[in-house]
Amino acid sequence: MALELYRIDDRLIHGQVVVGWGQPLDLGFIVLVDDEVASSDWEQELYRMGVPPDMDVYFDGVEAAATNLERYQDDDRRGLLLTGDIDTMTRLVDSSDAIRRVNVGGIHHRPGRTQRLRYVFLSPSEEEQLRALAGRNIEVTAQDVPAARPVPLDELLAGNGS
Amino acid sequence: MSSVRALVAGHGTFAAGMLSAVEQITGRTDLFLGVTNHDLSAADVEALMRERLDSSGATVIFTDLPAGSCTMAARRIQRERPDLAVVTGVNLATLLDFAFHDDAGDVHAVEHAADKGRASLVVTGGPRGA
Numbered sequence: 001m002a003l004e005l006y007r008i009d010d011r012l013i014h015g016q017v018v019v020g021w022g023q024p025l026d027l028g029f030i031v032l033v034d035d036e037v038a039s040s041d042w043e044q045e046l047y048r049m050g051v052p053p054d055m056d057v058y059f060d061g062v063e064a065a066a067t068n069l070e071r072y073q074d075d076d077r078r079g080l081l082l083t084g085d086i087d088t089m090t091r092l093v094d095s096s097d098a099i100r101r102v103n104v105g106g107i108h109h110r111p112g113r114t115q116r117l118r119y120v121f122l123s124p125s126e127e128e129q130l131r132a133l134a135g136r137n138i139e140v141t142a143q144d145v146p147a148a149r150p151v152p153l154d155e156l157l158a159g160n161g162s
Numbered sequence: 163m164s165s166v167r168a169l170v171a172g173h174g175t176f177a178a179g180m181l182s183a184v185e186q187i188t189g190r191t192d193l194f195l196g197v198t199n200h201d202l203s204a205a206d207v208e209a210l211m212r213e214r215l216d217s218s219g220a221t222v223i224f225t226d227l228p229a230g231s232c233t234m235a236a237r238r239i240q241r242e243r244p245d246l247a248v249v250t251g252v253n254l255a256t257l258l259d260f261a262f263h264d265d266a267g268d269v270h271a272v273e274h275a276a277d278k279g280r281a282s283l284v285v286t287g288g289p290r291g292a
Contacts, residue, residue, distance in 0.1 A: 010203050010204060011203065011204045011231045011234075012204070013234075014204075014229060014230055014231040014234065015173055015227045015229050015230040015231065017229070018229035019227070019229065042241070046234060046237055046238070047234075049228065049237070050228050050229035050230070050234060051229060108201065108202060108203030108206065109202075109203065109206070110203070119201060
């Protein structure tokens with residue numbers, strides 16, 4: 001079974017993840033990789049409250065996630081790994097060769113970012129980080145929900161928000 | 163003073179649809195303010211909610227989905243404002259009941275409305291009824 005999706009989404013756990021992907025993938029667990037959340041009981045409780053009781057959530061910092069990745073991969077259930085930004089996913093990729101595909105699921109407006117898709121805004125350095133991931137033979141696509149078409153990286157970076 | 167008592171927040175046009183239905187049934191357009199998370203970051207959803215709460219004086223937030231970013235934002239705000247009531251999984255029956263009960267304070271009204279909303283979910287027919 002293992003991890004079905006490695007997703008970058010600045011909302012972390014929310015409706016698209018828990019229901020939109022959770023139902024069709026029949027997710028048994030989510031791994032939320034975020035150093036800040038991993039060190040805050042309150043943040044963890046907040047995210048856990050949004051998840052159905054039959055779905056586990058594991059909170060790891062980047063270092064712990066890299067250590068635990070093999071165990072998550074060997075899990076009998078289907079899982080989804082989530083980071084809130086490209087930098088965190090890049091750091092995780094730096095620590096493990098297990099990640100071959102990355103899903104850009106939602107990176108929203110912030111000053112300095114350019115809109116590329118309806119749900120993806122990127123700064124020049126973030127675009128460079130995505131190109132660097134692709135340069136390591138990692139398939140990078142953008143796709144907010146399962147019913148949407150996965151948008152290849154070249155097309156994503158050439159996008160104008162439409 | 164504003165007559166807005168609650169925010170209704172959710173995905174897509176969920177809030178707009180709910181408020182349209184409330185208006186059709188009650189004629190009231192002044193009780194609720196809608197919020198959508200459509201294409202907003204978590205921080206922007208929270209900022210929008212704070213702005214709507216502060217501008218209206220609302221003391222209740224109804225949201226559509228327990229895992230939704232509107233619910234997450236509402237709970238973050240609630241941490242600083244413990245008097246704020248957050249109700250997840252809102253349906254039309256909940257909002258209508260809340261709209262019609264404004265005489266006993268919003269804390270009582272919200273509990274009553276949540277009970278009504280739960281009771282309105284009824285399954286008839288289907289395989290079990292065959």
